[in-house]
Every structure is written in C-alpha cells, then in structure tokens.
Amino acid sequence: MLEGVRVLACGGRDAVTLCATLLERAGATVDVCAKDPVDYDVIVVSSDVDRAAGWRSSGEAIVCDITATGPQDSRAGTPWSDAHIQAMSGLMDTTGFAQGAPARIGVAFTEVSAALYASAAIAAAVRVKRRRGIVQNIDVTLSGCAASALTTFLPAAFAGRTAGRVGNRHPACAPWNAYRTCDGWILICTSTEAQWCKLRQEARVPQLDDARFATLGDRVRHADELDALIESWTATLATDACTRICERIGVAAGPIVGIGELSREPNFRMRHAEAAQAIETGGIDADTYKQVSIFQTSALSRTPAIAKPQTGECGGPLAGVKVIEIGQYTTAPLVGKHLAALGAKVVKIEPPEGEVARSWLPGQGGTSYFFALNNTDKETIALDLKQESDRAHLRTLLADADVLVENLRPGALAKLGFTREALGAINPRLVYCSISGFGIASAYPSRPAFDTVIQAMGGLMDLTRGEGAPVKIGASGADILGGQAALFAIVARLATRSEEADEAGTFIEIAMQDVAAWCALFAAGRERPRGQALACLDGHVWVERDITDAERACCIALTRKEAAARLGGATPVARVDELLQDGDFLADVLSAARDANGAFWPVLKVPYRLSKTPASVRAVPGAPHRIRRVRPATAPAPVPEDRPA
Structure with missing residues (x-):
C-alpha cells in the first residue's frame, strides 16, 4: 500500500506515535526522532508539544503537524492534553450517567482520532505528490477531531436544544442499556418493535406487558421502570447465557469485557490468537496494541x-x-x-x-x-x-x-x-x-452489532467509568473509529x-x-492520566491534578469560569449547545453548505487541512x-x- 514511502515521526503526542504505527502497518518505512530530516517523504510532528521538532519548510517532504488546536484558534500553541480537549469540545459532557458528573473517555480519543485522520491525509498527500509532483503541509487538530465525533449531539444544538448525558442508554430507543447479570454486565440494544416483542416474550416478566411500554415513545419516557424490569430478568442469568438468548432472537447484545479479559473474549482470540497468547503470557505493555491490526487486506x-x-x-x-x-x-x-x-x-x-x-x-x-x-x-x-x-x-x-x-x-x-x-x-x-462489527471470519457470524455493543466487547467501556461503573463513550466511538480505520485503509490503497x-x-x-x-x-x-471533574454552580470543570477537599467544596459555590481561574490549570467542561456561541468553534470548525434547493445547512469542516489540495465540504x-x-x-x-x- 505505502511501500517505498519513508516516514520520520518526531513528536511527543500519542497521535504521532499512533500515526507512525498506522503508516508502518500500511507498508511505509518509519524512523523515530532522527536528527537529520533529509530523504524522508513524510515528516510527522506535534509542534505545540515539541516546538523545536517541526520542519515545516523542508521543501521535499510532506510535513504533517498534529496539534491540540488550529493556528487561528485563540488557544493555539498551548499543548493541551486529550482530556482538556475532551472538556473544551463537549465530548466529556456527553459521556457519563445523566445524574452524575461528566466522565473522561478512558482512551485518548482525540489523539487516536487525530492519528487516524492524519494517516488518511498523509496517504492522500502521497498520492498527490506521486501523480502531480505537489508537496504540501498538513495540519490536523485534536479539537477538530473532537467536533467531528459530535454528529449525534450537534443536531439538538442546531435546533436550539441541549442534549444531555444518557449513560449507556440511547436517547430515542428503549430498552437500550447495560444490565447486571448474575456474574457481570450485559449490553442489550433494541432498535425495532419486532426486537422489543421478542425480548419481552423471552423475558417473561408480566409487568412488561403494561401499557406504559406499549409504544417506543412510552418505553423511552418510562425507561427507568423498564430497565428495572429488564434487569430483574437478566440478573437471574449468566452473561453468556443471556447473550446467547439475545443472539438467537436477533437482538444486539454482548458482555462488558474487562480489558484484562480481552484475551479470552472468543472473537478477539479467534482473530488475534498471537496477541491473545502474548497478553496471557506477559500481560499488557506499551507495545501490545501493535499486535492487533485494525484492517486486513x-x-x-x-x-x-x-x-x-x-x-x-x-x-x-x-x-x-x-x-x-x-x-x-x-x-x-x-x-x-x-x-x-x-x-x-x-x-x-x-x-x-x-x-x-x-x-x-x-x-x-x-x-x-x-x-x-x-x-x-x-x-x-x-x-x-x-x-x-x-x-x-x-x-x-x-x-x-x-x-x-x-x-x-x-x-x-x-x-x-x-x-x-x-x-x-x-x-x-x-x-x-467491508465494515462490520465482528468481521467476516467471526466467532459470532449471526450476531447483530451496534456501536454500544462493540464498545462493550472491545474494552472501551471497561476503561471509561462514570461513578465507578462502566459507561460507553457518549459519541458513537466504535462506529467513528471503525469508519476512520476504513478511510485510512482505502486512501492508503x-x-x-x-x-x-x-x-x-x-x-x-x-x-x-x-x-x-x-x-x-x-x-x-500506558499510565492512566490523573484528573477529575468538579461540580460548579453552572456545570463542571476538569482538573488534571490531585484536589483537596477544600478546593472541591469551594468549586460548588463558583461558576465554571471562576473555578477555572481560582484553581489554575482547570478547564471548563463545555456543553455541546454552548459551542454555537464559541468564536473558535464557529471560525475553525463550523461551516455552511447548500442543498439542491438553495437552503443553507450547518456542517463541519474536516479536521485535517492540506495546504495545496484542500479537502472541502x-x-x-x-x-x-x-x-x-x-x-x-x-x-x-x-x-x-x-x-x-
């Protein structure tokens, strides 16, 4: 795919490390932190973290710079962390339980997303260089990647509404949640009336025939009562038995797999036998992820x-x-x-x-x-x-x-x-x-898969915790990352x-x-980063250090802006609807498109910028x-x- 392409990766961000791994997986030859940038086709840097590592004027090489925010952003140049970007962008506020605090996504989501988009943009620039002789620079921003993941939440903001956290629920479907079993947790997701009827018949809980649950709208409105009744059934079953029942009746379901249990998950073990064996032998270290390929050709x-x-x-x-x-x-x-x-x-x-x-x-x-x-x-x-x-x-x-x-x-x-x-x-x-939940060669050839189920069975939910319980990424994380992996593989080819x-x-x-x-x-x-969301008068702030009880108590009486100023290093956790009043979001992320009738629509710019052959929406x-x-x-x-x- 990218055989013959020489890459120099020289940046401190996780996105640079992951981008190098992806390009190498696609056939490129990758060096890390060489002092002389000569004779490379591509150079990947993170100039806000490593200011001396950028060779933007190299001339012969495609230079991809991955930073937290864009050069025109008022916050440009600050080496914001992934968690800070999650807070600023609204991603954090969409993750967690409705009555709890915002939860940091347990993987460096914006760094991973930036690596995938950067890799696709680099492959596109390589194509242009080979076919047209044009060499160009690329800018990729974590903030733009975060915004690109908000497609399920921005519509409410466009309509003047606030979309709150829903935990492991779906805002428009029920039953759809994580339920306790006698030996763990199971995700159950129904999306059609037929699936609901089959699940209700299988559960044999008389109260589920109540008029409160007659229609989809009724079930969403009475989700608390509905979930309690569903859990009264799942709690009597082992997770595997409950999963098999749901598979038999065509309802998407799956266990919440702990990261330490991933090597024993049947589909992972079938598709990645060597990685599973390595995990069981030596545990998970900084290079374990490299043994798992995100695409097969x-x-x-x-x-x-x-x-x-x-x-x-x-x-x-x-x-x-x-x-x-x-x-x-x-x-x-x-x-x-x-x-x-x-x-x-x-x-x-x-x-x-x-x-x-x-x-x-x-x-x-x-x-x-x-x-x-x-x-x-x-x-x-x-x-x-x-x-x-x-x-x-x-x-x-x-x-x-x-x-x-x-x-x-x-x-x-x-x-x-x-x-x-x-x-x-x-x-x-x-x-x-072909993009699917479990792959063509799968331990679950007949099992339907939704984003939430894949998050549960891929280890993402175990790493993302709200009030100590596993919770899904608010955005459709598995769907989005799967689509990004496909984009890179296609453009690289x-x-x-x-x-x-x-x-x-x-x-x-x-x-x-x-x-x-x-x-x-x-x-x-990798070492889990520190940090916590603290409650304020009008929301929460994110702080990446240990907090005293006195500071926590002080925040409750302050606004987010006041708390951020008082604590130092704290970042207000933005709501998605607030982005539409944010000057940086309006200038750097949001755009307008027209339909065939001339009507204007709010759309998002792509989070990667090619200097000479730009992508456009x-x-x-x-x-x-x-x-x-x-x-x-x-x-x-x-x-x-x-x-x-």
Whole structure:
C-alpha cells in the first residue's frame, strides 16, 4: 500500500506515535526522532508539544503537524492534553450517567482520532505528490477531531436544544442499556418493535406487558421502570447465557469485557490468537496494541485486471476516483463523506424509502441534521436490490468504480449476488471495503452489532467509568473509529496505485471490535492520566491534578469560569449547545453548505487541512434519485410474408 514511502515521526503526542504505527502497518518505512530530516517523504510532528521538532519548510517532504488546536484558534500553541480537549469540545459532557458528573473517555480519543485522520491525509498527500509532483503541509487538530465525533449531539444544538448525558442508554430507543447479570454486565440494544416483542416474550416478566411500554415513545419516557424490569430478568442469568438468548432472537447484545479479559473474549482470540497468547503470557505493555491490526487486506478475486484509462486530474487529492457507498448511519457514510471531501465522486445507494437516518429529528425540509452531517457532497440513488433491474444498475455503476464501501451485515451483499468473486468479475480493479462489527471470519457470524455493543466487547467501556461503573463513550466511538480505520485503509490503497498498470483489486476488511480493542490496548499499556471533574454552580470543570477537599467544596459555590481561574490549570467542561456561541468553534470548525434547493445547512469542516489540495465540504444531498424501471418491450407481431413490411 505505502511501500517505498519513508516516514520520520518526531513528536511527543500519542497521535504521532499512533500515526507512525498506522503508516508502518500500511507498508511505509518509519524512523523515530532522527536528527537529520533529509530523504524522508513524510515528516510527522506535534509542534505545540515539541516546538523545536517541526520542519515545516523542508521543501521535499510532506510535513504533517498534529496539534491540540488550529493556528487561528485563540488557544493555539498551548499543548493541551486529550482530556482538556475532551472538556473544551463537549465530548466529556456527553459521556457519563445523566445524574452524575461528566466522565473522561478512558482512551485518548482525540489523539487516536487525530492519528487516524492524519494517516488518511498523509496517504492522500502521497498520492498527490506521486501523480502531480505537489508537496504540501498538513495540519490536523485534536479539537477538530473532537467536533467531528459530535454528529449525534450537534443536531439538538442546531435546533436550539441541549442534549444531555444518557449513560449507556440511547436517547430515542428503549430498552437500550447495560444490565447486571448474575456474574457481570450485559449490553442489550433494541432498535425495532419486532426486537422489543421478542425480548419481552423471552423475558417473561408480566409487568412488561403494561401499557406504559406499549409504544417506543412510552418505553423511552418510562425507561427507568423498564430497565428495572429488564434487569430483574437478566440478573437471574449468566452473561453468556443471556447473550446467547439475545443472539438467537436477533437482538444486539454482548458482555462488558474487562480489558484484562480481552484475551479470552472468543472473537478477539479467534482473530488475534498471537496477541491473545502474548497478553496471557506477559500481560499488557506499551507495545501490545501493535499486535492487533485494525484492517486486513487480500486479493479481491482471481479475475485478471485491466488498466484504467488515465485522465487529467485537478482539484482534491482523490479527483478522478469514483466511489460506491452502500450503508447507513455512521461508519460507511463517514468514509464516503471524507472521500467526497477529498475530491472523489461518491454515489450513495439508498433503499427505495431512503436511508432511515434521513427522517430522524431534528432537521429541516424533511431531512435530518444527522444525515446532512454524515453525507455531504454525495450523489444519492434509491435502489431496491431485491429487484434484478436495480441490481443490474448497481453492476453498471460498479463496472467503472474505483472503490466500494459498505457496512451491511456480513454476507448480506453476497446473498444479493455480489460476492467477492462476482465483484471481481464486474470490476477486477475494484477496492472493496467491508465494515462490520465482528468481521467476516467471526466467532459470532449471526450476531447483530451496534456501536454500544462493540464498545462493550472491545474494552472501551471497561476503561471509561462514570461513578465507578462502566459507561460507553457518549459519541458513537466504535462506529467513528471503525469508519476512520476504513478511510485510512482505502486512501492508503489508492495512494500508490498506478492507473496504467494492470493492478488487481483489493478486499479490505474492517471489524469494529478490532479497532476498539486496538485503542483499548494502547490506553491500557500506558499510565492512566490523573484528573477529575468538579461540580460548579453552572456545570463542571476538569482538573488534571490531585484536589483537596477544600478546593472541591469551594468549586460548588463558583461558576465554571471562576473555578477555572481560582484553581489554575482547570478547564471548563463545555456543553455541546454552548459551542454555537464559541468564536473558535464557529471560525475553525463550523461551516455552511447548500442543498439542491438553495437552503443553507450547518456542517463541519474536516479536521485535517492540506495546504495545496484542500479537502472541502460543499453540499448537502437532496432526496435520492430514483431509477426508472423499464418494462421489457412487447415483441412486435410477426409480419406475414405475403405483405410488405
């Protein structure tokens, strides 16, 4: 993928370390902290932490600078930590239980996110350098990465509302929570009425038939009572038994796996046997995470490839690339959004009724803000892939595509006739990326997976604690990180690809549990940072040092601003709705796009800036274009031979 690319990583941030690991995994040769920056293709630095380590004017090398905030931010230049950025950005305020304090995400989420976006941006810049001879600088900010993770919370802010913490619940679905079992915890997530009915019948708790739980809205309003009743059932079962029951009835569920138990988790052990053995033998250290790969690549098929005609390119780094996206919600749409921002033509395939997320509230003009944030700059087409005519249209789209990315359940696309071999026959050069919860080769081939379940089974929830109990990352952390891993793998594959050569197609597999475990093991192999959120009159402040009882008592009588000034080094924990009054957020993160009707939409800038071929967010798609089905023409009546035609 990136073979032949020489990288120098010289920065103190975790993001620089992780970026180097990712680039090396993709085939690059990586050196760390060499004194002479000569003869490198890429240099990765963190100038706010290591001010003397930047070679922005190197001339021949792509220089990627990963910092806490952007150069135009009023807080620029300060080496803010990941936890400080979590506090400033609203991420911290979305994590934790509703009645408790904000919780720091247990992995350095913004550092990890910055590493993934930086790696993708570097791969894009390598492509531009090789194809156009352009060398450029890249800036990546932790604050921008944090904002990019808020797509489930910003819609409420756009509508003038406050989105509070929900712990392990879902704001619009119930039952959806962590429940105690007789030997641990289990996450249970229902998203449809059918799933709720099956769970209710299986639990056999008479009170669940009560009118309080008749509709989804009723269940959300009475979530406290509902959760208590569900737990009265789960508490009688072992975690494994409860999980098997949920799998049998098609309800997403899974145990909260402790980081020390990860090596014994069946799917992790199946997919990463060597890492599991190393953990059991020597425990978790600073390099353990490197034994877990966040993506797998293999040949798409045995079909010979044919060189693609090369066209003149201008614009974004991926100009001339055609992408087909089949997916919904977060993971595949996130990939498509960034590929489009980088200049690719992205065609999103939606079901005939449109993606479900289009109708989520709030929004405008019949489209949700959530959908708009995740699907900018795409062409959208409605296809019913159960119909042969629509499958034929998809085959036509794929014939000259460069990339297919999807997040359907494993095997779903193959059942429609689009196996890897079939895709290779349609387009031997195709880069096909499949994103799923547990992977294609899985210990759970029939288990559905949601973000919350993957957080639980990947170790993220065990490391993130609210009031001492495991709690999910407020943002859809597993979905987002899985999408970012797919983005990097795809762009890295495109970076050094020659359009003139007969290069075979590639299959890229992303298992979100792999990515979650990679992040969790990285965090577990390092010293846990100190810090706590202290209550104030109008919220909380984050402090990264030990606090006395007197200081804690003092904060209760102060505003966040006053407490931050009094304590020194404390950071106010911002609410998401407050970001819309923050000058730095408005200038550096928020942007506006238009739809086909000329209406304006609030959207987010990408958190990476390429100096000469920038990525850009421009438009929000309208309703999906519907393909007109053509009925077979009726055969003309035969003309008798004794008559003129």
